[in-house]
Amino acid sequence: xxxxxxxxxxxxxxxxxxxxxxxxxxxxxxxxxxxxxxxxxxxxxxxxxxxxxxxxxxxxxxxxxxxxxxxxxxxxxxxxxxxxxxxxxxxxxxxxxxxxxxxxxxxxxxxxxxxxxxxxxxxxxxxxxxxxxxxxxxxxxxxxxxxxxxxxxxxxxxxxxxxxxxxxxxxxxxxxxxxxxxxxxxxxxxxxxxxxxxxxxxxxxxxxxxxxxxxxxxxxxxxxxxxxxxxxxxxxxxxxxxxxxxxxxxxxxxxxxxxxxxxxxxxxxxxxxxxxxxxxxxxxxxxxxxxxxxxxxxxxxxxxxxxxxxxxxxxxxxxxxxxxxxxxxxxxxxxxxxxxxxxxxxxxxxxxxxxxxxxxxxxxxxxxxxxxxxxxxxxxxxxxxxxxxxxxxxxxxxxxxxxxxxxxxxxxxxxxxxxxxxxxxxxxxxxxxxxxxxxxxxxxxxxxxxxxxxxxxxxxxxxxxxxxxxxxx
Amino acid sequence: xxxxxxxxxxxxxxxxxxxxxxxxxxxxxxxxxxxxxxxxxxxxxxxxxxxxxxxxxxxxxxxxxxxxxxxxxxxxxxxxxxxxxxxxxxxx
Numbered sequence: 001x002x003x004x005x006x007x008x009x010x011x012x013x014x015x016x017x018x019x020x021x022x023x024x025x026x027x028x029x030x031x032x033x034x035x036x037x038x039x040x041x042x043x044x045x046x047x048x049x050x051x052x053x054x055x056x057x058x059x060x061x062x063x064x065x066x067x068x069x070x071x072x073x074x075x076x077x078x079x080x081x082x083x084x085x086x087x088x089x090x091x092x093x094x095x096x097x098x099x100x101x102x103x104x105x106x107x108x109x110x111x112x113x114x115x116x117x118x119x120x121x122x123x124x125x126x127x128x129x130x131x132x133x134x135x136x137x138x139x140x141x142x143x144x145x146x147x148x149x150x151x152x153x154x155x156x157x158x159x160x161x162x163x164x165x166x167x168x169x170x171x172x173x174x175x176x177x178x179x180x181x182x183x184x185x186x187x188x189x190x191x192x193x194x195x196x197x198x199x200x201x202x203x204x205x206x207x208x209x210x211x212x213x214x215x216x217x218x219x220x221x222x223x224x225x226x227x228x229x230x231x232x233x234x235x236x237x238x239x240x241x242x243x244x245x246x247x248x249x250x251x252x253x254x255x256x257x258x259x260x261x262x263x264x265x266x267x268x269x270x271x272x273x274x275x276x277x278x279x280x281x282x283x284x285x286x287x288x289x290x291x292x293x294x295x296x297x298x299x300x301x302x303x304x305x306x307x308x309x310x311x312x313x314x315x316x317x318x319x320x321x322x323x324x325x326x327x328x329x330x331x332x333x334x335x336x337x338x339x340x341x342x343x344x345x346x347x348x349x350x351x352x353x354x355x356x357x358x359x360x361x362x363x364x365x366x367x368x369x370x371x372x373x374x375x376x377x378x379x380x381x382x383x384x385x386x387x388x389x390x391x392x393x394x395x396x397x398x399x400x401x402x403x404x405x406x407x408x409x410x411x412x413x414x415x416x417x418x419x420x421x422x423x424x425x426x427x428x429x430x431x432x433x434x435x436x437x438x439x440x441x442x443x444x445x446x447x448x449x450x451x452x453x454x455x456x457x458x459x460x461x462x463x464x465x466x467x468x469x470x471x472x473x
Numbered sequence: 474x475x476x477x478x479x480x481x482x483x484x485x486x487x488x489x490x491x492x493x494x495x496x497x498x499x500x501x502x503x504x505x506x507x508x509x510x511x512x513x514x515x516x517x518x519x520x521x522x523x524x525x526x527x528x529x530x531x532x533x534x535x536x537x538x539x540x541x542x543x544x545x546x547x548x549x550x551x552x553x554x555x556x557x558x559x560x561x562x563x564x565x
Contacts (some may be wrong), residue, residue: 131480133488141476150481159479187483196481278481 002032004091005068007050007061009036012106014082015065020097021087028093036064036109056110057119063105067091081105117165128164129176130192145200150278152270152298156200167195170205171212173471179212180219182280183226184287189215189279194271197278201271201299206249207264209470210327211271214239214301217329217468218272224463228331228455229282232289235455235463236297237276238332239269240372240439242315243325245470246303253305255443258335258374258450269301294334302441308377309440311390318467325470330372330437331455331463340379341447346386349379350393353449354400358430360453364408364418366428370435370454370465373397376442379449390438401430432459496558499530505556507544508536514562521560 006022008015019042025031032048035041036056039049050056059068063080069090070076079086084101088094110119120127135144141158145151157163168175168191175192182189191212198211218225218237228235241251252262260266276282284290290297306313306322315326338356343349353373361369375383383393405426410418419428435458442448455463480488496502504525508514522532535552537544544552552559 128479131484131488133478133480135476135478137475139476141478144476144478158476159481161477161479164479182483185483185485187485189483192479193481193483196479200481274481279483281483281485 001073002030002070004029004031004070005034005059005066006031007034007036007056007059007064007066007068007108009064009106009109010038010041012064014103014105017099017103018065018082018097020099021082021095024095024097025091025093029091034059052122053110053115053119054123056108057123061108062111064108065105066108114166117162117169120165121161127168127175128161128192129190130164130196149283150200150274152273152277154298156274157202159196159199163199164192164196167199167203167205167208168192170208171195173212179215182215182219182275183282184229185279185281187279187281189219189275193279194275197274198267198271200278201274202263202267203271204249204263204267207268207271209472210239210241210245210249210264210268210325211275213327213468213470214268214272214329215275217327217466218276220466220468222464223329223331223466224457225276225280227457228463229276229280230287230289231455231457232291233455233457234290234292234294234333235331236294236300237269237272238296238300238330238372238452239272239302240314240328240330241268241301241303241325241470242306242313242320242328243470244323245325245472247307251303253303253307253441257302257305257441257443265301265303266299269296269299272301273297273299294332296332296334300332304439305377305441310380310384311438311440314437314439315467317390320467320469325472326467327470328465328467330370330452330465331458332372333369333453333455336451336453338449338451339447340449344382346383346388346393346396349382350396350400354397356451357397357401357436358403360430360451361456362417364412364415365456366403366408366419366430367432367435368456368458370431370437370458372452372454373436373438374442374450374452375438375440376446376449377440377444378447380440393438394436397436398429398431402427403430435459437465499525499528499558502557503531503533503555505552505559506532506534507552507559507561508534509540509544509561509563510537511540511562517562518560521562 033045034048034050034055036050039047066080068075068078077090082103142155145156173191177191179189194212194215198208249264251264282288304313316322320326340352360371405423408419409421409424506518525532
């Protein structure tokens, strides 16, 4: 019966170094030598051909050489690399070859980048629980995803086992851990299902914790994802990412932050939408009753530029430490630009912002839709130079957005839309308390900022922004 | 090689795709009669058209250029926009 297994590869200098030791052991012990890269090496030794790595995978080899001692076929001891003392102790032999006493080993072929998931697909126990769908021989895999209704209208990456396992390597959370119940079907959503949709959206594995956090935030009752999906209004979920993780995964918070071209921005927002579509069952024409929708319903995700900001970040405002990474979800419409190329005082610039914010939803609508004001670096500089904090800007805007009821009532300005006549003598704020959020993002040139208006139903009657910490692992 | 994908959905729907739901009756619907250009397909469709007319259904006639190839996209789009159901004359 085999007493020892030794796993080697020719490419490893330490394995080549111990070649004389292998000869000694084979002459005196019952040894299986397994080679990962060349079945005819070493010369004169019968070797198990493990170029497919099935044996190494089953043995859990991470370093070569590895020496394993067996008793009645069961492993009782192993050592990795070459240490004469360890090998002599384990084999009970004097291994007096003319080689150094110690050399570290090399990485096993099984731990080369991407190999772990590949071998798991080939030889591993079933780790995935989602239903398998076998395509017809003549089916194109991307077309098959369209045909099955899994796409938002753009091609998706077909979710093969290998891709899903690689995606799951981005989190330590178990594939079968339940993330929540996704509306409108309130179907159970697991980490694995999020990973499958993240694959389809085009995410890299390191984005997965952000996607999971975004899904968790969307499922918080205050966010009202079901209503947001079902509304005839424009809105859909927008994701603002804060903290070191946004920078670590290369999110764009600067030039064209709200536009195309950055993989993390593009695919994280898309993955959330695909989760709602595929797991929740929320599709346009079905429960999604949007009259027009908005292009952000493909994907709507960006990072706040914290590195160069004089303001505390959105996450810090929401009570998180500055080293925390968070997602903030907002029920967002499209984007409206604000051009102000002449204001050099914060008072003037705030008046511009207020005039533009006044029309969110409708000039006569108050305390209904929330809004995000995305302030560009060149506009922020005006506040920085004047020493205005973000909260001071908010206070100023709050004052400027107190609107006389007579301007808001139905019939005013010859517009039938408006508030009831009884509110004529009141003064009302444009935004509910806490309804206006400010973040800083954008490129270094351009005296433009942006308003991202929200769903007409905000707060308790609809959706509130929800901030959620990203669990890294 | 056969490709296997993992289902991204809640798996509430059956794995095999269901055919489109059939209407309970033809009341108010327009029926496309598609001749695939096989011999005597017109005879079959003339009879079907008569029978549908007796039941008060509206019909429209279409013809594929050849039975050997799938219908041109323009034709399927035309049928899809003008009609609600299709009867194809497959037989000789």
